[in-house]
Amino acid sequence: MKPGPNSKLPPLLAFGAHPDDIEFGCGAVIAGESRAGRQAHFIICSRGEAGTHGTPKQRATEAHTAAALLGATVEFLELDGDSHLEIRAAHAIKIAGIIRRVCPGIVLAPSLVENQHPDHWRLGKLVRDAARLARFGGLKELRKARPHAIGQLFYYAVTPEAEPPDITPVLIDVSSPEILRSWTEAMNAHASQTQARAYVELQLARARLRGLRAGVSHAVALFPNDPLVFNSLEQTGRGERSF
Amino acid sequence: MKPGPNSKLPPLLAFGAHPDDIEFGCGAVIAGESRAGRQAHFIICSRGEAGTHGTPKQRATEAHTAAALLGATVEFLELDGDSHLEIRAAHAIKIAGIIRRVCPGIVLAPSLVENQHPDHWRLGKLVRDAARLARFGGLKELRKARPHAIGQLFYYAVTPEAEPPDITPVLIDVSSPEILRSWTEAMNAHASQTQARAYVELQLARARLRGLRAGVSHAVALFPNDPLVFNSLEQTGRGERSF
């Protein structure tokens, strides 16, 4: 999927703890944004080297293929390594530096629910903190980059358990066949993972279930870190309730 | 404030338990919608006859004046009377009938938090149930009116205590001087109430506080009954975080 020509949309910056997290958790949303012309960039914080399946090299290759299928670019960020991530100020500052460099409007990060892979919520918390640090003018490590205020931070949930129960989600309609196709291909690009577990079926079932509830084909839930600000009710979309 | 010419927006239908609830709870939002050309209609379910100040007649007059200042029309609905409201299926069906008649896109009702005036949350619950009943084709009392599915139900909070802690709000920017003026005038139109208590100051302070947090002059929080559905992230507004 190639990004369209809408160069006015500020870039989207998505963070994943492992090479497949973004694709499984919110790949359909990325596909939709790319299609709408928004530039999408992925920061992947390990090579999945602690996983049972796939070598680091394979997984990096899969990540590049998958991102391309979604119309996104990829960058690997060295933090503590797969299953070794810790919450450190230095990590948050590094991530804040990336935010200053990319100047995103939207940032996506794994949700903060702790009963999931230990790297997921830690990365989410690091990104949340980083989104604040990116605005602080006096941070000495980042003096060379101009402070940047993002438009919104949304969390994605890699698995249903990771959906935060205390945030009202927004649902993104991803029913377009083109989006669903790109998403499915991108998930399947992580062949080292999908051979072992029914991840693709799990994600498609989740999106279908959300879609059925919302009266569309498929939808993906994102969880805003802060209340959404609108100028009028016309902008607030419509409510999910269909059943 | 006169409604503008945007006749394509589906009407807004707002419910209040007492003649001043809508104005104090979300009058600024109404003013903004009217200004944007959306038709607004108020259903007021008592004449405030149990209140300490103001006669029912005075209060009805004040309600008409205030609604006009916000560009809205007004209708009184007889349920059980001020401070006597009960949750009855017959009430919900009556309200569903109004929804079928007005065919609103947006419905506003008082929040469901129970630690406030006993009529407020009961009316909120009746409206929530009614928004479902309005869609049920076999409801015998309403056979003559076509089923209607609203776009979204938002709750407003008449006081800060009434803000539901378990729903992520959306914030509506009401910073336009014209909106703030109409809103303030509409609140002051309820002179029987404002002489006794600092209601107007309370509401303006709330909106100013929300505005300061969101980086605008004034904002009002509304609480969606169901997750919002969008076609893309561009539609999701921006996050509140400013401080």
Next chain:
Amino acid sequence: MKPGPNSKLPPLLAFGAHPDDIEFGCGAVIAGESRAGRQAHFIICSRGEAGTHGTPKQRATEAHTAAALLGATVEFLELDGDSHLEIRAAHAIKIAGIIRRVCPGIVLAPSLVENQHPDHWRLGKLVRDAARLARFGGLKELRKARPHAIGQLFYYAVTPEAEPPDITPVLIDVSSPEILRSWTEAMNAHASQTQARAYVELQLARARLRGLRAGVSHAVALFPNDPLVFNSLEQTGRGERSF
């Protein structure tokens, strides 16, 4: 599906507000219990006469067919009628009378989450209260029936929105092909409803998603009203975590 010979299991008593609620919400569990030899009895509190599709007569017929497919018996209870249910002490006492007559070990009722069909949660609250009243020896309306203490009350969720966020569910593995077949047939027996909406797909997708998470084919979540009491850890099953 015919009940097996295990006559020692105390009966299961399931309550539904409409003719198809039990089947859609927890029909697979019923099928499994029948198969294990437990007697199952359904109390249906309306004929779905307010719904858009299906006549009361059709719906009663569908309910009987569906229950038979699940190995359960059916009884209609006249309360206030579809979409007219109110929470009244008299209703709870009537239901308590049924509990005393049937002497169930397990009671199933719709969940208490209010943002669903207004009859669902009201019936759930009535059943919850009735489960207490069934034990009170002095209740004059029920003097002729011996008090009965049920073993446990579980809530089922007709739709995903109805899943209570504040109760840790138990998951019932319903992966047996025989159970899935009976359940699917029972849902499809409500042909007046399934022709209009993708209800069957919704429920199968929910059960598949729960199953994928739990490492089995399909599972259904039930929500206990009170903590479960066990004699040892061996009885506590296993944890869901699979992904």
Next chain:
Amino acid sequence: MKPGPNSKLPPLLAFGAHPDDIEFGCGAVIAGESRAGRQAHFIICSRGEAGTHGTPKQRATEAHTAAALLGATVEFLELDGDSHLEIRAAHAIKIAGIIRRVCPGIVLAPSLVENQHPDHWRLGKLVRDAARLARFGGLKELRKARPHAIGQLFYYAVTPEAEPPDITPVLIDVSSPEILRSWTEAMNAHASQTQARAYVELQLARARLRGLRAGVSHAVALFPNDPLVFNSLEQTGRGERSF
């Protein structure tokens, strides 16, 4: 108390931050499991050296005596020392290694409620993370040990404040006089602690209160990390409600 002959039950592995935490928090459950023939092993992560009473040596001796009274074996794990525990990936990996070595079906850890001794919830979080890491085949530090998936992780609460409000507990009936005697003796074995505070009375009162509520003599609450999976309702025990 000597473990019985039921060698088929997978072992139980319990983690404590201090030498007396397991005994006070869930010693009665351990006694019951030992009696049922399950092997129990304790990992104690400090010698209580920051406490006001008791030397490290005394406390280690008390821990051995108490564990023996409960039919369990004991092992000390050096992490950061009493009142110095930090959440580090290296700790979680060490704990995951122990899980791989012991291959438990059930794991017990202190609850995650943060308003208690700082070591308690940190250890709980480390164990929760470790239970995942134990399954990841590529974790280089643990390459020599085969991945292991536990059956369930339960949290125990050393004090009432530590009971997690957002998890529905399961209650384990510990009313057997033999269990209560072993438990009481095991708590009293921590003489350096019980001389200073009414810990034993506190725990017995808690268990008695839970028991009274559940209609038995004494019961202990455990808090499952994940929903419990059952094959049928017969396995779900009974509800607590007695008063």
Next chain:
Amino acid sequence: MKPGPNSKLPPLLAFGAHPDDIEFGCGAVIAGESRAGRQAHFIICSRGEAGTHGTPKQRATEAHTAAALLGATVEFLELDGDSHLEIRAAHAIKIAGIIRRVCPGIVLAPSLVENQHPDHWRLGKLVRDAARLARFGGLKELRKARPHAIGQLFYYAVTPEAEPPDITPVLIDVSSPEILRSWTEAMNAHASQTQARAYVELQLARARLRGLRAGVSHAVALFPNDPLVFNSLEQTGRGERSF
């Protein structure tokens, strides 16, 4: 226990759904207030006629005896009868009338947690609403009585399950032997109930457990309906934390 001479304290008004609810739920607090010279008045809303044990006459007698032991006066209020209570505006208005007559500073009512006896939480909600209605000058049924604003509404929990998880309690130290004696006698005065169940032991164990946690002998938790307002930190008591 005779009320002391401190006539300056505004009266305490306590509501119970059944003749023994106040004594079991917060009798120790009443005893303490009486002893401090505060007048206490009980409104009992049934004669326990649906209970398994005790005739209405016996239970009324027991209630009078128990109240006297606590230094309180008693009044029976006819609402819908035991196990028949419904939430009706007329009930709330009646209760508001009593509040206007008694002019209490403190009001006590059963907690709002719904998973307890159906009369308990309904009465709690009626009292909460009534505490507002008591202030509304225009309420026609109460025109003859002057509006009254209470100082605070506290909820008590008849059983541990009834403790509201979302309100931070205040703990009242009831360790004085005189208070504990009066309370125990008052509970035992409900002989028709205590012969059947270990209610007295349950309550004393609860109070002892709270006391142990707070570093005193016995304490009772009350749950404020609204935040407490103080003039300085010196007035805020001390924190509970002792273990």
Next chain:
Amino acid sequence: MKPGPNSKLPPLLAFGAHPDDIEFGCGAVIAGESRAGRQAHFIICSRGEAGTHGTPKQRATEAHTAAALLGATVEFLELDGDSHLEIRAAHAIKIAGIIRRVCPGIVLAPSLVENQHPDHWRLGKLVRDAARLARFGGLKELRKARPHAIGQLFYYAVTPEAEPPDITPVLIDVSSPEILRSWTEAMNAHASQTQARAYVELQLARARLRGLRAGVSHAVALFPNDPLVFNSLEQTGRGERSF
């Protein structure tokens, strides 16, 4: 504002992550306590060197001026530096050492809500843990200082978002003109910050809104870490409800 002569009140110890946090979050409370004669001491854990405005030197000077205006003394504590704070056992122990030295009755710390400046909640958690460690007699780093048990730990919220939704606050009436004047001056003393943002207006609006709700001029909410213990209901202040 000079502390009054009431030397019997145990000191108040307030922690701030940045030079202006205490003043903005709860300066009015400090002013009131000083005026009542309580000694107040501030521990400031950075010089705000990561902020966009103000040099570390300016900010330290501002902090000294502001504290003096509130009648408090100031001390800087070197931890990890502004925007670099991490949760380390060594930090908590350092803070525990300060608690042992100052022997406060009341401790104030920033709230634990994580969606605010990353240093705020981390400091709050460190102080919470430290308040426990201060009591542990065997902690080797603090052997020279006598263990100290504080009376209560309250959290303050620097911004509205930081108010913890799960703790019932206490409200401190700060309506005295003298208190409001001292507070306002102290906030304005942080000129490097107030020139850039409407911080002073934000805080005064918050306090006014709380005051309006509580029927006084201005009030500040504090959030107790543990339930408050009282000897009688007379000590529990009054409820907030005014609107």
